[in-house]
Amino acid sequence: xxxxxxxxxxxxxxxxxxxxxxxxxxxxxxxxxxxxxxxxxxxxxxxxxxxxxxxxxxxxxxxxxxxxxxxxxxxxxxxxxxxxxxxxxxxxxxxxxxxxxxxxxxxxxxxxxxxxxxxxxxxxxxxxxxxxxxxxxxxxxxxxxxxxxxxxxxxxxxxxxxxxxxxxxxxxxxxxxxxxxxxxxxxxxxxxxxxxxxxxxxxxxxxxxxxxxxxxxxxxxxxxxxxxxxxxxxxxxxxxxxxxxxxxxxxxxxxxxxxxxxxxxxxxxxxxxxxxxxxxxxxxxxxxxxxxxxxxxxxxxxxxxxxxxxxxxxxxxxxxxxxxxxxxxxxxxxxxxxxxxxxxxxxxxxxxxxxxxxxxxxxxxxxxxxxxxxxxxxxxxxxxxxxx
Numbered sequence: 195x196x197x198x199x200x201x202x203x204x205x206x207x208x209x210x211x212x213x214x215x216x217x218x219x220x221x222x223x224x225x226x227x228x229x230x231x232x233x234x235x236x237x238x239x240x241x242x243x244x245x246x247x248x249x250x251x252x253x254x255x256x257x258x259x260x261x262x263x264x265x266x267x268x269x270x271x272x273x274x275x276x277x278x279x280x281x282x283x284x285x286x287x288x289x290x291x292x293x294x295x296x297x298x299x300x301x302x303x304x305x306x307x308x309x310x311x312x313x314x315x316x317x318x319x320x321x322x323x324x325x326x327x328x329x330x331x332x333x334x335x336x337x338x339x340x341x342x343x344x345x346x347x348x349x350x351x352x353x354x355x356x357x358x359x360x361x362x363x364x365x366x367x368x369x370x371x372x373x374x375x376x377x378x379x380x381x382x383x384x385x386x387x388x389x390x391x392x393x394x395x396x397x398x399x400x401x402x403x404x405x406x407x408x409x410x411x412x413x414x415x416x417x418x419x420x421x422x423x424x425x426x427x428x429x430x431x432x433x434x435x436x437x438x439x440x441x442x443x444x445x446x447x448x449x450x451x452x453x454x455x456x457x458x459x460x461x462x463x464x465x466x467x468x469x470x471x472x473x474x475x476x477x478x479x480x481x482x483x484x485x486x487x488x489x490x491x492x493x494x495x496x497x498x499x500x501x502x503x504x505x506x507x508x509x510x511x512x513x514x515x516x517x518x519x520x521x522x523x524x525x526x527x528x529x530x531x532x533x534x535x536x537x538x539x540x541x542x543x544x545x546x547x548x549x550x551x552x553x554x555x556x557x558x559x560x561x562x563x564x565x566x567x568x569x570x571x572x573x574x575x576x577x578x579x580x581x582x
Contacts, residue, residue, distance in 0.1 A: 222372035225391055226350070228365040232297050235264050239271065239360055245435075245444040246452035247279060249516030255279055257452045258444060260356050269293035269301050275356040282507030285310045292354065298361045299350030322380075324349065331380050345384040352389055353377030355422075355435070358414055363430040367410045370395040379419065388417040400425060402433045403447060403456065409433060439526065441519030455513070464491040465574025469546050469554045472568060472575050477537050482530045486522040493518070494569070497578035 243260040256279035265272035271294040279286045286309045293301040302323040309316050319334045325344075329351065333341045352361065352375040375389040392413040400409055402425075409425040421438040436443040445456070466472045472492045478484040495518045502517065503510035509517060532540070543559040552570040564581030 222374035222390055225352075225373035225375035225389070226297055228367070228369060228373055228391070228393075229297050229361070230366060232364050234296055235270050236364065239363055240264070242449075243359060243432075243446070244449055244452045245446050246454070246456075247277075248443050248445060248456060249512040250441050250519030251443050251445075252456045252515040253511075253513035254453065254455045255281060255442075255511065259452075260359060262360065265293055268295075270296040271298070271360070273356055273360070275354075280511065282509075282511040283310075284312075284508070290354070290356065292356060294357065294360070295350065297350065298357055298364060299352060300354070300357065303354070329378060329384075331384070343380060343384050345378055345386075347378040347384070347386050348376050350375075351377055353387065353416065358424065359432045359435075362412060362424055362426050362432055365393075365430070367393055367412065367426060367430075369393065377416065387419065390415040390417055397428075400433075403445065403451060407433065413438070439523065441516065441523045465571055465576050466492055467574055469556045469566070469568040469575050470541065470544055472577055473544055473556050473558070473566060474541055476566070476577070477532075477540065479525055480528065480530070481532055481534070481537050483534065483537070486525045489521060489525070490518075492575075492577050493521070493580075494576040494578045497569070497576075498580060501579040502582055 239262050241262060243262070245258045246254055247256045247258060249255055256277065258275070258277045261274040261276075263272050264270075271292075273290075273292040273294060275288075275290040275292065277286070277288045286307070288305065288307040290303055290305045292303045295301055300322070303321070305318075305320040305322075307318045307320075317336055320331065322329065322331045324330075328344050328346050329349075331343050333343075335341075352358070370393045373391040373393065375391065377387045377389050378384050379387040390413075392415070394411040394413075397408040397410055399406055401407075402409075407427055409427055412424045412426060413421060414424060415421045422435050423438055424435045425433050427433055431446065433446050434443055445452070466475060475484065475488055475492045479486055479488050496514045499509070499514035499517045512520070540558055544556055545559075545562075546554055546556045548554050554568045554570075554575070556566045556568060557564070561581065565579075566577055566581065567579035568575045569578045570576075
């Protein structure tokens, strides 16, 4: 599947803003230098590579798989990449057939994508190939006339996520620092796109599906487009990849694992001493006076999910943990909408109406039709519904 297909769930969840090379940064080295030992066909890449696609790292939304085999000359590797993603009533599937050379650069690709959204089905077929000194891409949408684009972009070409997964399997990640590969952005007018790989200088320990492993983190930036973080184990296997700062992650696993939710520890019983204190914490997070993790002390995520998912199928599809991650992501990316004095003024005018001893409704001036609802538990008050 193309980068566009495989990263569709990332785009649904506030993909990080386009990035650019830092001004004054050292010139990256040629990324193919990471493949000093890449000659001929490597049977270690052969076989099936599977990933589950998760919201919030726990709620399964779909799967992505790569099947690698030996290709006929002039190609070295033939790769079949498949993706299936479900978000509420919406569904996207895709299949790519890629031919790669011995250094994992693209020779050609054929992609079929199908999407069901709002009850309407759309289909796109994309073919990309080398033609002399140029690259040519042909797109057919819903059986219409083909659209062809041509560019004189340099070879070798790297731009698809499946290529990065295999490239990192072969790369010498003991060679830390900045590296540069080349790709193409197929927009209205296709143009060259740098792909910057930043290899961390040391391994770090992370949790992967309930076990601790050492990984090398590689930051891959398709310059001007997006950034993803890949975690690679000592054998070169990509264990996870995720867009920088987004709540979606892809986790490697067995066929059984990649289609299931990831177990998570049960939530504790946080709380605050009053509904007004709960509103304070909420607004202080919004105003950047507290970190987003403070939301966990006041939000009853399962209750909020139950409330919001009643009339929103896409919320229902991501689960409580997914909703928690989206909230935190949105709060992190927002600019503070008010200063400290405005926050104190809003709190001073907040209205709280009790509903018995253990429930309350709180509103802010100017938003009386958008209440917060609170319930008191063993350790204090928690928000069970927010304005939406």
